Amino acid sequence: MTPEYAVFALILAFGLACLIWLNPLLDRVGIGRVSTDLRLAAGVTLLIGIAFVMLIYAFLTSDFSVAYVAQNSNTALPSYFKLSAVWGAHEGSFLLWCLVACVWMLALGFKLRDSASLELQYAVPVMALLITGFLLFMLLTSNPFERSFPFVPSEGGDLNPLLQDFALIVHPPMLYVGYVGLTVPFAIAVSALIHGQESRNFAALMQPFVLIAWAFLTLGIALGSWWAYYELGWGGWWFWDPVENASFMPWLVATALIHSLAATKLRGVFIGWTLLLAILGAGLSLLGAFLVRSGILTSVHAFALDPERGLFILLLLVASIGSALALFAWRAPRFGALANFGVYSREFWLLINNALLVVATSVVLLGTLYPLLHEFLTEEKVSVGPPYFNAVFVPLMVLLSIAMGVGQYTVWGARAFPGTRELMWIGALALGCGLLLPLVFTGALSIAGFMATSLAGWLVFGVIEQCRTSKGGRACRAGMWIAHVGFACSLLGVGFTSQYSVERDLALSAGESAQVGDLVFEFQGVTEAAGPNYLAERGRLQVRAVNGGQFFTLLPEKRRYRSGGQVMTEAAIQPALVRDVYVSLGTRIEDDRWSLRIQIKPFVRLIWLGALIMLLGGLCHAWLIRSGRLA
Amino acid sequence: MRPIRRRRLALLLSVLAGAALATTLALLALNQNLDLFYPPADVVSGKAPIGKRIRAGGMVESGSLRHGIDGLEVRFRVTDMQANSFSVHYQGILPDLFREGQGVIATGELQSNGVLNADLLLAKHDENYMPPELAEIIPH
Missing domain, CATH: 2.40.128 (Lipocalin)
Known part of the structure; x- marks a missing residue:
């Protein structure tokens, strides 16, 4: 097995991917389709899968004639770390990224195989267009199969010891499934915009994809945080590092998207806004790829500096997101039905949720990109430290939690709260807990402990009360309840760890x-x-x-x-x-x-436990949709 | 005005007001928490402000590392490998890749006697990686 076959497979995959997005064009000029999207997508996935397996094989057999293997592996490395070394550095991790993108495209093609829906017909081709860009990037700037001829080293370098760890075997694949998964809602949104007739049918298709991508993103971020906690050796679990932010911003937007999507699907409101969020989610995930892989920011995660790669991803980002946003600006007015709802309705509280999440994303984005902007303008080098992020992010999360407790209590289209009295009881109970629990556990009272406990109580008691009283429709709220309890759990962990650590x-x-x-x-x-x-x-x-x-x-x-x-x-x-x-x-x-x-x-464990519960909530809702238990 | 128009206007105004408020607060917070980076030359020449939180970095001068009596107090000099260097005082455990003759970025307050009182040291995290700040001032 020579690595050249793998490169050949990648080039073939590139050609097939091109055919997928050429298909609608060929169809339009009367030549007709080459084959179905699904078949072509399966072909692309198979070819990239073959290349990926060949890279794994090169690592397992320590084939140091491949430069990437020689740099990131050696014969003394245990074989499970040889496996994770496949995605331990730039080239291999990007091959994994492409493979994941193809699997998502295949899943999308599979979902749409019998669909005659005109507004979704461009989803797979749009996805394929993105993948074409990814493959071009890999073939031109970061070929993992490049040979180290004529001087083949007899022993390799080493996988960065920080990466020789269990969590790092699973962290990148999970994170990528989430990251790349956000390009599926992007493709669906762009397809709906190209078709350009007002409809909310895309929402039902988009929902399971967003939920699953979000769940994996949650898992990936939690794994990364857990790894940093025990492996970096200094007990921190979140650093507001640019690369952490790069994965966190798409997560915030995806969370907003899940909520607005529910309103779009069930009530037909926020259609344009949902489409915009779907575009922004993919935009932020590509921006993350750019920040990590161009190495322009000081970060513990960044790969080595390479301007050429950075420029290519930036072009890809600008071309794809820029054209999608232009399309949005042109077509969105057709999707804008003026919604009619009052402040007591669930729609209104979802709007609050979305506003807060988008503001939170913006302040994180500002803090992450500001050093670049500042250097560009003044040629001084600055860094934005955790104090900034804590100062702006924590108040927003407090507001979000308060709104969440009310929001989960509301009903679609309602003109009044279903139970103002219950809500007040829950609030009083939560405040009581906030005063009592930190005192019992730590013997000291503090603002952070009080806030975290009462907000967590506010959410959890609300969920319990709802579970108890709601007669029908439990299934469609189960996922939300679980995810909200998970959020409360993380909140409690964050509050206690940051306040009472010694x-x-x-x-x-x-x-x-x-x-x-x-x-x-x-x-x-x-x-x-x-x-x-x-x-x-x-x-x-x-x-x-x-x-x-x-x-x-x-x-x-x-x-x-x-x-x-x-x-x-x-x-x-x-x-x-x-x-x-x-x-x-x-x-x-x-x-x-x-x-x-x-x-x-x-x-401190509650932080990650909470993330696991959130992810369970997302998957639970996706499963309930699939099994048809939601009316 | 028609009710729909009025509602649209109210919505637009509240969104604008909220966005303006958020932007102002975020920029204020940003302004208070910017850590500017200074190479050794700027620290020596007095360009770096005293008593403000800054980041400064360069190479740890060979042979300059001194441990205090209790072992946790550390003093060393940071140089740009040309003529400029300044002292850093740090209390705590040194990062794994901290070495004499290697790059370091220290965050802390500069005192009037020219010593940087650091509470955070950042050494590069692997063999091949060099923080962009240091790449410019250190000849390869």
């Missing part, structure tokens, strides 16, 4: 102990240990609670990887739902004296 940097000699919070840490020194491709200095700490009870050992490591000589902190974590105990080994100061960072992080 962090201490210490210098300890073997045999010394220190007390942090209600735990005593006894440092027992450092021993050497060997892993498959690294040497580690492994510290040993005995931890016990001051009042007895808990007793455990933590083994934080400092690893030095053999091939690259990189040093990495491997934190030791005692996880629990209530609190994590987190110890990282710093540096040797002298002989047996080491610096250590000890952290106690209450309820």
Whole structure:
């Protein structure tokens, strides 16, 4: 199997993808279609799948004549990391991106195989046009199969040690399924706009795609945050890093889209707005690809700097989103029925939800892109730190949570609230919880703890009350309830972790102990240990609670990887739902004296648990639609 | 005005007002939280403001790293490999890729004696990557 066959497969796939979007044009000039969209889409997917399998094969057999393999793998790497190294750097991860895009196109083609709907006939061709762009980008600037002839190295470089980890095997594929999945609603929206007759039929098709893409995006972001937490070694779970923002902005827009789509599908309102959100979602996901792959921003995630690649993606972004927005500006007036609803209706509260989410997206976008703008204007280099994002984002989320609690209580088209009294009871109960719970768990009261707990209570009690009282129509609200409880759960985790975490940097000699919070840490020194491709200095700490009870050992490591000589902190974590105990080994100061960072992080797991529950909500609703249980 | 027109106008005005408010607040927050980057030459020449949160970076000067008595206090010098260098004071654990002779970006406040009191050190995160700020001032 030579890698050249894979390149050949990619070129063939490029040709087939071109045929898909040429199809409608050929049809129009009277030549007729080459084949059905579905068949061609299956062909493209198969070819890219073959190329992908060949890249995996090159990694598993350590074929260092392929430059990408030589740079990112070596023979000592365990085979599961050889697999994840396939998408561990730019070229391979973009091949995965293309493959995922093709699978989504295939799914779309499958859904539409018997459809005679004129407004959806361009969806697959639009998708294929995007994929043509992706493939061109890969073939011209980032071919993963490029050979390292004539000097084939006998041993490869190494996969970045930070990426040698379980979460990083699954994080990129999950994230890409979400990211790229947002191009499906884009394609559907563009198709509806090209057809240009007012209708809301596209909404029913778009909904399951958005839900599933959103669910995977949620999972991908949560996995990334979890990975950063335990693998970067310093216990942070969100950094407002440009690349994190790049995945978070499409998520915010997709969340808005899910809500406006529900209104469009069921009530026929916000049609134009929904189409716009679908375009913006794909735009932000391409913008994310641009930020990550051009390396123009300082980030812990960025791939190495390459202006040529950046320029190509920027062109792709401008061409696709620019033309879609122009099309929108031209055709949208045809979709604008003036809605008629009052402030007590669900429509109104969904509008509030959308406004808040879009503003939140805009402020994150501003903070992410501002350094570029500033440098362009003044040639000074600036960075926008987490304080900015916290200052603008947190108030918006508080407003969003308050509106969410009311919104989930409303009814379509209503002229009055169904239960003002219940709502007040729920509010009072939530405030009571906010005062009481932080006091019980931590013995201290704080604004953040109070806010997080009462807002979470506001949402959860609302859901419980609804579950209890609603007679019919539980199925169509189940997904929403689950997702909202998940949101509350994450909210609680974020509030408690940021407010009540304890962090201490210490210098300890073997045999010394220190007390942090209600735990005593006894440092027992450092021993050497060997892993498959690294040497580690492994510290040993005995931890016990001051009042007895808990007793455990933590083994934080400092690893030095053999091939690259990189040093990495491997934190030791005692996880629990209530609190994590987190110890990282710093540096040797002298002989047996080491610096250590000890952290106690209450309820940090709720952040990711909440994300999992949210994702479950999204999938639940998608499944209910599919099984036809929603009237 | 017809009721529909009036409602449209009200909607438009409230959207505009909301957007203006959000933009103002966001820009205010942005303005307060911008960390400007200064290369060693600017720190030495006094171009970098004193007592304001800034980022400054360059190469860690070889042989300049000193540990305090308790082991957590660190002092080192940052240089642009030409003639300019300044001192950094940091309390805490050094990042994994922090080395003498390697790039570093320190965030903190510059004191009047020319020492940067850093609370955050950013070393490059892998062998091949160089933050864009440093790529320009450090000769390869």
